[in-house]
Amino acid sequence: MVDMRVDLAGVALSNPIVSASGTFGFGREYAKFYALGELGAVSAKGLTLHGRPGNPGPRIAETPSGMLNSVGLQNPGVEGFLRDELPWLKTQGTKIIVNLSAGTVEEFAQMAELLSVDGVDLLEVNISCPNVKCEGLAFGTRPETAAAATEAVKSHTHLPVMVKLSPNVTSIAEIARAVEGAGADAISLINTLLGMRIDLSTRRPILKNNTGGLSGPAVLPVAVRCIHDVYAAVKVPLLGMGGVETGEDAAELMMAGASAVAVGTAILSDPMAPVRIRDELKEFCESHGISEVRSLTGSLEVW
Amino acid sequence: MEYIINAPVTAASAGPVYGVITIESPELAGEASPGQFLHIRCEGYQLRRPISIAGVTGNRLTVIFEIKGKGTRWLSRRKPGDVLDVLGPLGHGFPEAGGKVLLVGGGVGVPPMHFCAQRLKDCDAVLAFRSKDRALLTEEMGALCKAVTVMTDDGSLGEKGFAAQGVAAMLAQDRYEAVFACGPKIMLKTTFEAARTAGVPCWVSLEERMGCGLGACLTCATPIRGADGQKVMKEACKDGPVFRGEEVIWDG
Numbered sequence: 001m002v003d004m005r006v007d008l009a010g011v012a013l014s015n016p017i018v019s020a021s022g023t024f025g026f027g028r029e030y031a032k033f034y035a036l037g038e039l040g041a042v043s044a045k046g047l048t049l050h051g052r053p054g055n056p057g058p059r060i061a062e063t064p065s066g067m068l069n070s071v072g073l074q075n076p077g078v079e080g081f082l083r084d085e086l087p088w089l090k091t092q093g094t095k096i097i098v099n100l101s102a103g104t105v106e107e108f109a110q111m112a113e114l115l116s117v118d119g120v121d122l123l124e125v126n127i128s129c130p131n132v133k134c135e136g137l138a139f140g141t142r143p144e145t146a147a148a149a150t151e152a153v154k155s156h157t158h159l160p161v162m163v164k165l166s167p168n169v170t171s172i173a174e175i176a177r178a179v180e181g182a183g184a185d186a187i188s189l190i191n192t193l194l195g196m197r198i199d200l201s202t203r204r205p206i207l208k209n210n211t212g213g214l215s216g217p218a219v220l221p222v223a224v225r226c227i228h229d230v231y232a233a234v235k236v237p238l239l240g241m242g243g244v245e246t247g248e249d250a251a252e253l254m255m256a257g258a259s260a261v262a263v264g265t266a267i268l269s270d271p272m273a274p275v276r277i278r279d280e281l282k283e284f285c286e287s288h289g290i291s292e293v294r295s296l297t298g299s300l301e302v303w
Numbered sequence: 304m305e306y307i308i309n310a311p312v313t314a315a316s317a318g319p320v321y322g323v324i325t326i327e328s329p330e331l332a333g334e335a336s337p338g339q340f341l342h343i344r345c346e347g348y349q350l351r352r353p354i355s356i357a358g359v360t361g362n363r364l365t366v367i368f369e370i371k372g373k374g375t376r377w378l379s380r381r382k383p384g385d386v387l388d389v390l391g392p393l394g395h396g397f398p399e400a401g402g403k404v405l406l407v408g409g410g411v412g413v414p415p416m417h418f419c420a421q422r423l424k425d426c427d428a429v430l431a432f433r434s435k436d437r438a439l440l441t442e443e444m445g446a447l448c449k450a451v452t453v454m455t456d457d458g459s460l461g462e463k464g465f466a467a468q469g470v471a472a473m474l475a476q477d478r479y480e481a482v483f484a485c486g487p488k489i490m491l492k493t494t495f496e497a498a499r500t501a502g503v504p505c506w507v508s509l510e511e512r513m514g515c516g517l518g519a520c521l522t523c524a525t526p527i528r529g530a531d532g533q534k535v536m537k538e539a540c541k542d543g544p545v546f547r548g549e550e551v552i553w554d555g
């Protein structure tokens with residue numbers, strides 16, 4: 001028997017596998033395939049204070065071992081989420097992570113207050129979305145603004161606060177230290193890397209937004225490196241993500257320093273991916289004589 | 304209800320332009336309705352490929368696809384006995400109809416019209432192709448429909464001209480309960496306009512690049528005119544791919 005339980009900033013997860021924000025909607029589409037309680041937690045689609053229509057299409061392009069997306073945070077807004085999604089989601093027997101983005105510090109604070117309600121277990125502050133101009137990403141690329149966003153959320157909620165970091169920076173460890181200093185209880189990483197693809201016949205970008213965020217197996221080694229760097233720089237627990245498609249990938253992110261692992265792009269091609277990856281992670285532990293999955297976290301020894 | 308099925312390939316063939324694959328799955332065949340699509344995993348590629356259901360016979364479903372890029376090339380190399388990882392049937396298809404329906408297909412938009420023809424009691428069709436060598440299912444449609452007009456851009460088969468001309472001519476000759484169309488966007492637009500002029504309701508199947516196919520990732524969103532006339536983003540995979548012509552924002 002492997003003890004699959006892990007702790008993420010005081011939130012007890014039944015296992016380390018979480019759905020990554022934006023790839024799982026609010027869970028309804030996947031609840032048809034398995035009980036959401038099979039997952040350690042669900043990270044819901046990124047919210048903004050008011051609903052957003054998102055970017056014009058095409059919003060998705062395939063890449064070697066991955067994909068680009070430029071959804072641009074299409075979402076129903078905080079009010080729509082609280083009214084139409086949360087009442088259902090909180091009856092599904094899983095932990096709920098609410099992912100939020102904002103354009104100003106005041107908006108982050110206001111959202112934190114509105115979202116600190118019964119049923120929500122953890123707030124994930126997205127300061128790293130590459131698809132919305134002058135928002136999100138702008139906060140995530142400088143230590144001072146990253147800290148300001150963290151602090152705004154932290155001071156307006158009783159819930160644990162996790163901050164989601166972008167790999168599109170020179171030193172991700174520096175940003176991590178800044179958000180930890182501002183009170184973050186956990187850090188999630190990585191969000192997508194900026195990329196672009198061209199339709200050769202039209203000589204135009206495939207994405208209407210021109211650029212988009214790269215995810216999928218192509219980014220796995222970037223995620224491992226970023227998690228490793230951040231694990232060495234801070235004490236707070238990490239939710240690792242980026243390109244995880246198998247239980248072994250999840251184990252790799254945990255060895256690099258993640259306490260739990262989110263699965264995103266893999267769900268798009270395999271709706272069963274999170275459950276399969278959880279089972280594979282358990283098998284990995286069994287075959288390696290590991291009795292507690294949490295012992296994997298940070299067990300890497302560098303040369 | 305959607306299924307994830309490892310379905311055996313029972314027949315497969317490929318020409319220079321199109322590939323045809325038949326798979327066996329009682330679940331998918333039982334659930335499928337015209338206008339819905341299958342989301343097919345192509346080994347070695349990140350994203351599934353959305354392909355319309357071209358027909359159902361017993362427990363078998365057929366898809367017909369243009370060999371365009373890497374995924375459809377991989378698909379075109381499948382052989383009987385291979386297994387395909389299929390998610391489906393997905394999306395909202397065409398509505399049910401008791402009266403006569405005019406089916407309009409352009410190029411690889413013809414296969415879903417074939418599935419419509421299999422299920423409808425009374426239908427005619429306009430089938431449009433670039434040229435004779437790209438014609439598809441013309442005999443099969445002839446057997447299922449009362450009247451079929453074939454059109455090609457270059458006149459190498461049937462009448463020379465675009466689909467909408469054939470549509471306008473058919474609508475002038477007979478009374479139809481509805482027009483169902485699938486094909487290039489410009490063909491859908493001109494077909495819708497011809498149907499609107501004739502006062503016949505029209506449904507069109509839209510094509511968008513897709514991720515999950517289930518309504519979760521929002522990568523396939525397409526602008527649609529809501530009930531109040533305001534533009535809203537709808538998921539082509541779940542709310543569509545079939546929409547009413549009036550709902551579509553044609554130049555959006």
Ligand SMILES: Cc1cc2nc3c(=O)[nH]c(=O)nc-3n(C[C@H](O)[C@H](O)[C@H](O)COP(=O)(O)OP(=O)(O)OC[C@H]3O[C@@H](n4cnc5c(N)ncnc54)[C@H](O)[C@@H]3O)c2cc1C
Pocket residue numbers: 061062340350351352353354355356367368369370371372373374375376411414415509510511512513544
């Ligand atoms: C609901 C729906 C039904 C469809 N039905 C059919 C059908 O019955 N027969 C048929 O031949 N084609 C159909 N298509 C188009 C078909 O999905 C694309 O031609 C196919 O995905 C191209 O894949 P590829 O590997 O050849 O091209 P690549 O260029 O290698 O594909 C790269 C990526 O872009 C996507 N993509 C490229 N072109 C299109 C496109 N036109 N539409 C959507 N995604 C695209 C692919 O799915 C893949 O994710 C349908 C599309 C949709 C949305």
Ligand SMILES: Cc1cc2nc3c(=O)[nH]c(=O)nc-3n(C[C@H](O)[C@H](O)[C@H](O)COP(=O)(O)O)c2cc1C
Pocket residue numbers: 020021022023045046047069071073099126129164190191192214215216217219241242243244262263264265266514520522
């Ligand atoms: C279609 C899509 C939508 C996404 N939307 C969000 C979002 O709303 N908020 C967010 O913080 N991250 C979003 N992400 C990023 C993922 O949560 C994740 O960080 C990233 O994709 C890397 O993991 P993966 O390779 O497993 O997908 C999105 C990713 C994809 C592919």
Ligand code: FES
Pocket residue numbers: 512513514515516517518519520521522523524538539540541
């Ligand atoms: S493809 Fe994911 S929502 Fe339509």
